[in-house]
Amino acid sequence: MLNPIKLESKNFLSSLDTSCEEFIHILDLAKNFKNKDLNIKLKEKVLGLIFDKSSTRTRVSFQVAMSRLGGTTVDLNPTTSQIERGEPIRDTARVLSRYCDVLAIRTFKQNDLEEYAKWSSKPVINALTDLEHPCQALADFMTIKEEFLDFKDVVLTFIGDGNNVANSLILSGALLGVEVRIACPKGYEPNSLLIDKAYEVYKNKNLLKITNDPNTAVLGANVLYTDVWSSMGEENQKDEKEKVFNGFTIDSDLVSKADKDAIILHCLPAYRSKEITDEVFESHKSRIFDQAENRLHAQQALLSCILQ
Numbered sequence: 001m002l003n004p005i006k007l008e009s010k011n012f013l014s015s016l017d018t019s020c021e022e023f024i025h026i027l028d029l030a031k032n033f034k035n036k037d038l039n040i041k042l043k044e045k046v047l048g049l050i051f052d053k054s055s056t057r058t059r060v061s062f063q064v065a066m067s068r069l070g071g072t073t074v075d076l077n078p079t080t081s082q083i084e085r086g087e088p089i090r091d092t093a094r095v096l097s098r099y100c101d102v103l104a105i106r107t108f109k110q111n112d113l114e115e116y117a118k119w120s121s122k123p124v125i126n127a128l129t130d131l132e133h134p135c136q137a138l139a140d141f142m143t144i145k146e147e148f149l150d151f152k153d154v155v156l157t158f159i160g161d162g163n164n165v166a167n168s169l170i171l172s173g174a175l176l177g178v179e180v181r182i183a184c185p186k187g188y189e190p191n192s193l194l195i196d197k198a199y200e201v202y203k204n205k206n207l208l209k210i211t212n213d214p215n216t217a218v219l220g221a222n223v224l225y226t227d228v229w230s231s232m233g234e235e236n237q238k239d240e241k242e243k244v245f246n247g248f249t250i251d252s253d254l255v256s257k258a259d260k261d262a263i264i265l266h267c268l269p270a271y272r273s274k275e276i277t278d279e280v281f282e283s284h285k286s287r288i289f290d291q292a293e294n295r296l297h298a299q300q301a302l303l304s305c306i307l308q
């Protein structure tokens with residue numbers, strides 16, 4: 001039976017906080033949890049959820065994952081705790097980590113997440129920041145592995161905004177050696193510091209391509225992935241971005257240029273007829289709801305490694 005290994009890093013703040021081997025191990029565990037081949041009970045462990053932004057999938061999948069592991073979750077809504085009043089992160093983190101065994105935090109600045117991690121005596125998990133969404137990337141690559149069995153020769157094309165989701169795909173792709181192509185409008189490329197980090201990690205630097213042309217980026221791709229054009233916190237840019245992102249919708253024309261067995265992914269929630277057409281979203285190529293389900297299994301696997 002596969003047993004969870006202790007991860008080298010205390011925290012999971014970035015996709016680069018695991019090694020390639022650890023990442024694959026989490027995916028293997030996740031598959032075992034999904035197939036009900038693994039039943040791990042971590043008695044009385046408590047996960048604290050601090051979410052400064054809305055969430056359906058991340059919040060619920062963490063709650064269910066903890067419940068399946070025999071633990072519980074405390075939902076620390078910032079509006080009903082003293083967080084919104086302005087209690088410093090360093091105080092909140094020191095207090096909450098005396099009650100909880102692990103914290104999952106969704107917030108705006110990666111620096112704030114790092115501040116929590118600095119002052120928390122217990123592990124901290126990134127449940128999404130403006131910069132990264134590493135738990136999403138675990139589920140994404142789990143879904144890709146389910147489809148293609150391994151990552152060899154897989155080409156993943158992300159079309160849209162160079163946002164947190166794109167950044168985590170790039171970093172995880174670098175760890176796993178997967179070819180990642182990002183197609184976004186000029187000025188909306190992923191974070192340049194993260195691109196540099198990814199190039200340092202990639203053994204074959206030709207495997208990461210950033211382009212402004214979705215039509216060439218999809219040629220022969222095995223996975224087409226998109227996300228909203230305006231992320232949470234960017235609502236005021238919506239009208240402007242909808243003009244700039246014209247031509248970056250995943251529609252049947254773009255899909256026809258990809259590999260004939262290509263699959264479609266979206267982290268959700270989606271705006272149909274913006275970043276993806278309803279036809280493609282609902283097509284037989286879509287693995288979007290398997291991907292959403294895999295958030296649960298991947299996070300159960302991550303927690304079982306962190307909490308053992």
Ligand code: CP
Binds near residue numbers: 056058268
């Ligand atoms: N994909 C994702 O993180 O969804 P939620 O915002 O609903 O958690």
Ligand code: NVA
Binds near residue numbers: 128227232267268
């Ligand atoms: N990029 C999106 C992802 C939501 C899961 C956002 O940050 O709002």
